[in-house]
Amino acid sequence: MTQKIVNGAPKEAVAALKPASILRQASCSGQAIKGLYLYKKTQSDKFSIGYISKATGASKGYISDVMSGRRFLNPRYWDAFSEVFGLDISCRTVLHLLISFDVESDEAERKKLCKELQAARKTIDTAHMKMPSRAKGVFFAFEVFCAFGLFGGRPSRSDLRSYFGSARSIELDYALQLLKEMGVIVMEGGVYHITETTITFGSSEDGVSYYDFIKDSLTKAMKAADRWAKEGQDSIFESTLISVRKADYLKLLPKIQSDLHRLQADLETSEADELIRFNIQIYPNN
Known part of the structure; x- marks a missing residue:
């Protein structure tokens, strides 16, 4: 176990999970997408699965399956979903790596993606916690x-x-x-x-x-x-x-x-x- 100093914030320092925090903590792409969806709902009553469907072209049933982990987001929807969630380039990279990791079956490639994901997560700007x-x-x-x-x-x-x-x-x-x-x-x-x-x-x-x-x-x-x-x-x-x-x-x-x-x-x-x-x-x- 190694210790280090970084620029960012642990989950307990974030009052409400925002996109960067959600993507830092998500264990899989479905969890990340559902978390982003729930966050956007807190920002606007109009944000819904129907809204995502209309904005991305994905069916409501497909979106529900992705959020539940029954299916993985197809690459053709990656940019559209990133756009509808308002993700910056760093957050988009993390989401895309999460999906890639979920669908990859080759163990060597999964290890490579895991390292890329760890590195990408460090670049996300997050809320800051105060030091004494x-x-x-x-x-x-x-x-x-x-x-x-x-x-x-x-x-x-x-x-x-x-x-x-x-x-x-x-x-x-x-x-x-x-x-x-x-x-x-x-x-x-x-x-x-x-x-x-x-x-x-x-x-x-x-x-x-x-x-x-x-x-x-x-x-x-x-x-x-x-x-x-x-x-x-x-x-x-x-x-x-x-x-x-x-x-x-x-x-x-x-x-x-x-x-x-x-x-x-x-x-x-x-x-x-x-x-x-x-x-x-x-x-x-x-």
Whole structure:
């Protein structure tokens, strides 16, 4: 079991399930489509199976079968259903991958689709949960959380102190207390256990945002460059400027993000022995 920091929100942080949350949590395409249908109904009394039928050309009986899981949505309806549910490109990708996974019978292809689905789900924009205001400037707590993966998700305080060093003992205790207050770890039988595998957060007025975390990571990268940029074997530090067509660049950005998330998913393991920081910045130079 691995721990990580992402930009997003867990289901308990979302008051009402919106499309992004529905698609994050759905175990199959039928469940996702039914969830999207129920969500749209809360937005408009006029939204109905009949409305979907008229908008997509699919029969009412067929739509009901899809929602119940008796049938899978035919590819010719994918775009029409995505349109009627008002899905953005990230959500559409997740829905299409869910359907593809449901209909695929080859085990190797299913494993490939599963990884693509995991990566695509990470790109969905979701509601943000607030972090405790005391967390500002205490990003060390997030490092401690991620370090749980080095001990099978069940480290003792001694394990963590050995890893981070005795000089950070007080900081470590503060970090552990903060993580307990956030509800992501508990102490049982002399060791800590994780209750959530991912800390998710975003912008908030009285807490810290994901963008604060990014800026903190960039500060750490500047300090790490003096050591690791010269090593070469255990790290990659690269920077370049290239001329591009803006339209092509914007079109490719979602794929770059998805590919990076897929690479991270491939690297993560329950038998970790190293904690790495994975930073990337791509942006217009002007």
